[in-house]
Structure formats: structure tokens, C-alpha cells
Amino acid sequence: MGRIPCCEKDNVKRGQWTPEEDNKLSSYIAQHGTRNWRLIPKNAGLQRCGKSCRLRWTNYLRPDLKHGEFSEAEEQTIMRLHAVVGNRWSLIAAQLPGRTDNDVKNYWNTKLKKKLSGMGIDPVTHKPFSHLMAEIATTLPPPHVAHLAEAALGCFKDEMLHLLTKKRVNFQLHHPIEPPPGGNTSSPYNSAGVKDETEDNAVEKIRLGLSRAIQEHNETTMPVSASKCWVDAAGMAPLSSGNLNGSCSAFPEPEFHYSPTSFMNEGEGSPWNRSLCGETRLNGKLQDENVEESEGGKDDERNGSNTLFNSDCVLWDLPADDLMNPIV
């Protein structure tokens, strides 16, 4: 069955609005208001879908809209709110007078996301990439780390590739990887020991970065005697302090003055604790769900779904089996 469409698409004009159409719509709404969007195009003499009229009005024609560049303060607000509420653009836009959800969304997707990535911060979680990777890796026992790291790679790869290749971040290895035994002369490295900027190479760099993040995290969080023999992201070789050297320029310490973690308490409130990789749709019930979860019932109810990440570190709302699957 399905729903009937909001209008007959055959008789409806689509695409860019002309100034005449804008005038018709504006003057009609000025006289009659925005009571019934389905009737507005008919009554205003427009061959448009009601929904299209509503969008045009709310995103462009409304007299209280700002049309210029986003200010520094607005940018900060967006970043701080996004850290808390995620992609709930209408909610964020409500805090920015004169801005629409579409404006905010576009601005985020075209500018802010890249800005954060360029700073080494994951735009989804608002945490540094290196911290995220270490956090993920150290949450699991070693046999599972390689798979999870691979999955993490899938999540961050696009952003990292952008960072490494498009933005031309100067990533240099102090000890370039030796060509494999067997004399493959087509080394990916040039004479300076720096890899060419191909996608495969970028992925390799991400792997190295992940390995390093794990290593750094181990060094800072556990006594040397207790440190485990972690497997690197590619599941290839055990990590030791010898096979990686120096600091990782691909994961710079962010120079960043907004502070998502000061805006919320780590481990609570943020939807990203519920879903790290893919945003689960967060609807109007979000707050209620948070209440339920904070009261401790919901995880246990999920058919025994492995609370892989406990209340201190809930990173994914996927079952552990899925997390182990690199495809997922």
C-alpha cells in the first residue's frame, strides 16, 4: 500500500525557485500565514508541492533569516552542541537565531567536519583520532584487538584519507618500512624514505598510527611489566617499542579551544557513547532512552547483548560478535 504522496508529482514544478515564485509565496504567506502547506501552493498560484513551499519558506524566504557567513561564535556553538547532541541539526539551529537546520547541516558538512579532521579530531566523537583508537584497542583482550582495529580503520578511513592525502599532511616515517624480503624492487617509498601519497599508502599510515596510539596508550596507562604483547592494526606483527620510532605527525595534538568534554561529563550524555561508528537514528525519544539507560535496565534487556564496553566506556551499541566482524 504505502502512503499517498503529498502531491501529484506530474503537475508539480521542481528545481530552483524563480524570483516570481518567491514573490508569490512570500506575499501569500504575509497575508494568510503558514497554516496548511498542502493548500498554500494551490491558493498562491504555484505549481509546487506543499513541502517544497515549506522548505523554501523556512530555509530561504523567512524574513528573520541570516544569510551571511557564520561567525566564530556561531561556529563554536555548533561544535559544542554537536559534541553533545550529534546530528540533530534542528536542535542546534534553534540555538542560533536566524539560522536553519539546513544551514547548520551544510556548514558542518562542508567546513567544520574538515576543519576538525584536519586537527586530528574525529568529527563524529569529537575526540582525537589517536585517543579513540587507543581507547578502542585497550578495551578488548589482545586476541580481538586486531579485528576491532580493522573495524575502526573502516570507520575512520575516509576522514583519515582526507587528512593524509587531500590536505597533504606531512607524514614522515623516521624508519621507513623495509621492502618485503624477496626483493620487491617497486618500493612504495621514494628516495627520501617517504611514501608516495597513494590511497594504499595512506591506509598503511593509518595502520601505523593506530599501532602507535595503542603503544602510547599502553605506555601511559599500564606498568611496563604488565604490558601485553599487542598485535598491530593489520594483525601482522606484535608491537614493540623498536618497530616504531618517534612521534606520529599524523596525529597531532589538537590546538583547539572548544572543549566538548568540559561541556559534558565523559561517558554520559553524549549520544556518541551509544554509537561510535554509525549514528543510530536519534529521535524524539532520545532523552527518555537516556534516562532508562542511566537507570541501568536497558543493556541487560538486550537479549544478553555483550556489554563489551561497560558503563565507563560504552562505545558501540553493537553486539560483540558484530564488532569482531571487520565488514560490520
Added chain:
DNA sequence: AATTTTGCCAACCGCCCCACG
């Protein structure tokens, strides 16, 4: 100068929520 790529943003699509009968 011509062509290709990239960035931007307006507009569309489809799903969901909620009010109302």
C-alpha cells in the same frame, strides 16, 4: 583557453512523530 575537479548550498527524498477524527 579548455577541461576537469572540487566546494558549496538549495532542494529533494523518505522516514518518523504526532495531532486529530
Added chain:
DNA sequence: TCGTGGGGCGGTTGGCAAAAT
């Protein structure tokens, strides 16, 4: 209580302009 339709929302696309090659 249920079905229906309007409106809201977030994700995605298409087209244009600017930048790069």
C-alpha cells in the same frame, strides 16, 4: 485504540561556480 495526513527532520543529490590542472 487505530488510521490518516501534515509537518518536521536528517541524509542525500544535483547543479552551479570557482579553483586547479
